[in-house]
Amino acid sequence: MKDYLFSFPEQWQFSAGSAIDNWVKQLASDHRELFKAIKDTTIGAINGIEGFLNAIPWWLLILLVVYAGYKVSGKKRVGFLYGAMLFLVGCFGLWGHMMQTLSIVIAAVIISLVLGFPIGILVAMNKRAESIIRPVLDLMQTMPTFVYLVPCVMLFSVGKTPAVMATTIYAIVPVIRMTSHGISHVDKEVVEAATAFGSTTMQALIKVQIPQAIPTIMTGVNQTIMMAMSMVVTCALIGANGLGMEILVATNQVAMGKALLPGIAIVIIAIILDRLTQGLAKKSEMTPKFAKRPGGTK
């Protein structure tokens, strides 16, 4: 009798783990064709991106980063600093690994934006969609990432595809949140004005709400990129090659120096991506796009 009070009764416990495993396995075999198609498309996209990145000569990429850094910050030395940092990655002998990592990150970010942007708009515009999607987003953000690595592997086997899928699940949240936040927090009177002058819902959205929300949305894009970067090492666990894999291998060998260099490379890429996209977000806030036409219209 006492036992019941101090330890949870055994007959009330159940193990659902194997049932879920079976369900996912069943899902994978039932829709084999579908998942294969998704996998093939994703791999095609990743390889395309990687091919594109590799087609850019290393010096041109560095020059581009120098120019972008200068454009975004307005300071020449910042551009040169970014260029030097990228150059250092090359010196580490990690250029090829960097490209592999970047192709996964870019693929995941593109999928996140393509899906996240419309979902964010939906959440902002529709109360019911919001009440369904918000808890799902909370779940995606709080669930430890390792947990959904497993089903990703079960559905897409190991390699780049599950890595991109897992990264997308992790990184899509901020772009959805910030898009919906940006759109639903546009100044109330501005939205009222759009309506009062006879805009349809679509016109108000496209001509007023989205443009007004761009700075917030850009912050979301920045966060999404950063979160995708932070998944690099985790993705190595499911067989994604690149900088993460280098770190993983070095860790297994307890090789401090070998792990440190790709670690620094990841930090460098993260810093450059962060500063460049943050700069874009700030720019979109400060200089609204005006009708570019010289002089009056008369």
Add this chain to the structure above:
Amino acid sequence: MSDTILSVQNISKLYGLNKSAAQKLLAEGADKARVAAETGVTVAINNVSFEVERGSIFVLIGLSGSGKSTVVRCLNLLHRPTSGKVLFEGRDIGQFSKKELLDYRRSKISMVFQSFGLMSHRDVLGNVAYGLEVRGVPKEEREQKAMEMIEMVGLSGWEHKGIDNLSGGMRQRVGIARALASDPDILLMDEPFSALDPLVRRDMQFELLSIQRKMNKTIIFITHDINEAFKLGDRVGIMRDGRIIQIDTPENMSMHPADDYVKEFVGSADKAQVFSAQHIMVTPSCLIRRRDSAVHALQEMRSNGVSSAFVVDSHMNFAGLLPLEGALKARKNEEPIEGYIVKDVPTVSPEMSISDLMPIAADAKYPIVVLDEGGGLRGIVTKASVISSLV
């Protein structure tokens, strides 16, 4: 000839779940606080009715939370009233189809907002042309129209500037230009000048009046400033707790407030703006004709106990003023009074406001004479009556 453009009939707007119970309570005459306590429903506006004549300025005034902004938003259905009807040219706007409602908003009614409601991602021109843009007017045409409006509100040269580069007063000019660009019949103005500093506000009020005269728009204007209300409004409705307490002309409201609340509200008004010469003038007690003799004039003055007489010609047109000294001299010299009439007397129109009257009264040696357009004598205003009208 009265031509009602907008007729608001018993509209109410309730927020909350148990609206039917709340409406029953309201019908029994419960007030806002009791409805909130018993049903949890917030009454934003309660059984509001008024009519607006074409080409007039109707002002709704009340403290914040009195429901005036909600009323104005019911007129273009930014808010839908819970009950009641709004008729535009006799048609119930609540029954409009989606397309009719869009057309109504695009070409019949437009709005100016308290904090401007401008789109910071567009320049001045893009903001002013917005209403025409969503209506589908071709670019060339809408920008030309927008430029006209920008010129009218005095912002020529600023059309390609961003909104962030403008001062508050200029921003609201953009707001007004945007509202006028679609050439609407009705302009809704929700506390448009409240965010502006007093000097700019005065300029804007003046300009609004001149624009209204030029374009003959119907304006529904919201404010919490009684002076602004009385300055602009042909008729003024005063709101409290979601109800309209009194609708009247500024003069009538000042002179016959419906209850103590109105009285207190109106009492804070600058009376010098509200009242004009015709409200405080009196009939001159001592009136003589031009042909009268000096002896008769003196007799009139003595019997009325005054030291000057007002002289009129046979058509009651004002001829001048005969002071006591002049009359005495004329009697002594046995001359007609004509030569002693003082013509250099300050005269004003009946509509001149007391604030404008004050400097004249301060300098005047004699009472101020109020004349109508034809020069007919309407009455006189004494220094004492100017001062006593203000207290």
